[in-house]
Structures are given as C-alpha cells and as structure tokens.
Amino acid sequence: QVQLVESGGGLVQAGGSLRLSCAASGRTLTYSAMGWFRQAPGKEREFVAAITWNGGSTYYADPVKGRFTIFRDNARNTVYLQMNSLKPEDTAVYYCAARPYTIATTPDEFSYWGQGTQVTVSS
Numbered sequence: 001q002v003q004l005v006e007s008g009g010g011l012v013q014a015g016g017s018l019r020l021s022c023a024a025s026g027r028t029l030t031y032s033a034m035g036w037f038r039q040a041p042g043k044e045r046e047f048v049a050a051i052t053w054n055g056g057s058t059y060y061a062d063p064v065k066g067r068f069t070i071f072r073d074n075a076r077n078t079v080y081l082q083m084n085s086l087k088p089e090d091t092a093v094y095y096c097a098a099r100p101y102t103i104a105t106t107p108d109e110f111s112y113w114g115q116g117t118q119v120t121v122s123s
Helices: none
Strands: 003-007 011-015 018-026 032-039 048-049 058-060 068-073 077-085 094-098 119-120
Touching: 003 094, 018 094, 018 119, 032 068, 032 077, 048 068, 048 077, 058 068, 058 119, 077 094
Parallel strands: 011 119
Antiparallel strands: 003 018, 018 077, 032 048, 032 094, 048 058, 068 077, 094 119
C-alpha cells in the first residue's frame, strides 16, 4: 500500500506561484509513475501533469503547459508541482496519484490517491 499526502495549497493572487508537494509513505515511489490531477466544483477530475518513475519524461495538459512543472525526488519519496503564472481558472482541489511503472494520464489508470489540497486563485 502507498499513502500519499499533498501539501502546499492555499490562496494566491492571479499571476502568483505555489508549489505543491506529495509525500509518500508505506512504500517507495521509486518505481511508480506519478500524476497530478485537479477537480473544480461541478466538474470532473482532470489531468494536469505526469512524470515517469525516473523523472525522464513529463507530460502536461495543454492549459498548464509552460506554467506548471512536475518533478520528483525519489530519495525523499516526494513529487512536486511547481505552479507559476496562476490564473483563476486554476482554482481546484489538486490530487496526486501513483501507479506502477508506466505513465498514464487518466484517473482510472492510477491506483493510489492522496486526499487533495485546495488551490484558490483570486482575480
């Protein structure tokens, strides 16, 4: 079993930055692909970013390309999402997720989920 705990969310003005962290316990994340998803009120959970187990490849949803960066520190069993140039439409609960080995971009393909952290961007 893998337990994931997100942190780093909060309230920020448009144009600001936040860094989300996802710390794992229970099992190493070394051989797990990781993803970040978000869910706004009344909307479905959507893909934000994903990273391979060794950090060699990353994938981003079009709305966040060039603004968000996913990276990981396997020694710390932690994955991060650096969010810059935030917009009000980025407001959502952000979740990290893990799956064995191969990368994916849809929620159904991920086995483990954190509880989420709220990000609110004011205009």
